[in-house]
Amino acid sequence: MAKLKLAVLISGRGSNLQSLIEACRGLDFPAEIVQVISNVSGAGGLERANQAGLPNAVVDHTAFKSRDAFERDLDGILDRSGAELICLAGFMRLLSDKFVTARGDRIINIHPSLLPTFKGLDVHQRAIDAGVRFSGCTVHFVRPDMDCGPIIAQAVVPVYGNDDAATLAARVLKQEHIIYPLAVKFIAEDRITVKNERVIIENSSINVASTINPPPQY
Ligand code: GRF
Numbered sequence: 001m002a003k004l005k006l007a008v009l010i011s012g013r014g015s016n017l018q019s020l021i022e023a024c025r026g027l028d029f030p031a032e033i034v035q036v037i038s039n040v041s042g043a044g045g046l047e048r049a050n051q052a053g054l055p056n057a058v059v060d061h062t063a064f065k066s067r068d069a070f071e072r073d074l075d076g077i078l079d080r081s082g083a084e085l086i087c088l089a090g091f092m093r094l095l096s097d098k099f100v101t102a103r104g105d106r107i108i109n110i111h112p113s114l115l116p117t118f119k120g121l122d123v124h125q126r127a128i129d130a131g132v133r134f135s136g137c138t139v140h141f142v143r144p145d146m147d148c149g150p151i152i153a154q155a156v157v158p159v160y161g162n163d164d165a166a167t168l169a170a171r172v173l174k175q176e177h178i179i180y181p182l183a184v185k186f187i188a189e190d191r192i193t194v195k196n197e198r199v200i201i202e203n204s205s206i207n208v209a210s211t212i213n214p215p216p217q218y
Contacts, residue, residue: 007083014045023181030188035081119147
């Protein structure tokens with residue numbers, strides 16, 4: 001069966017890009033990366049794309065007069081690449097309503113919190129400050145509002161009393177690298193439907209009653 005063609009949009013170090021690169025190396029993995037785009041020249045993720053021999057481009061938003069012009073350039077590269085699904089992976093630009101709605105359910109994002117809590121930036125410090133016992137990460141379809149859209153997959157991690165933003169970020173990031181390829185796989189296998197802005201996944205079930213932090217027995 002033909003593999004789903006992905007474009008991955010980045011702004012930084014690209015560890016989530018790397019997790020997708022590695023997943024796509026699996027012969028049975030139903031997707032392949034056809035294009036990497038960074039809006040920041042010199043982003044670490046570009047080096048990862050080069051190492052993997054992937055077509056990559058820089059579309060520096062500061063070089064454009066308007067967001068419209070920036071997005072027209074993005075559009076051109078995406079169209080020529082033949083990408084069928086756009087994966088935002090640490091892409092730090094907001095995309096316009098027009099860009100997002102034109103693509104329907106063909107843009108996904110990964111965010112390092114359990115959405116809909118802690119949208120936006122500085123999420124780990126805000127989670128610690130709020131005293132939550134769990135945090136995590138979310139892969140979701142993109143909608144015009146920031147960090148909104150039907151949730152495809154989430155992973156939960158405990159927050160410990162001695163965590164700082166860096167230790168929590170590292171714990172969450174490990175899970176990001178698991179759930180992003182997983183969400184792509186579900187989409188590529190055509191197992192996902194969005195109904196009333198909720199994602200229904202065919203043949204998936206969970207068998208965990210609960211996770212409690214602090215643990216009731218210690
Ligand atoms: C990740 O934590 C992702 O969830 C967020 O930005 C970070 C990007 O990290 N949107 P990387 O560039 O993929 O390493």
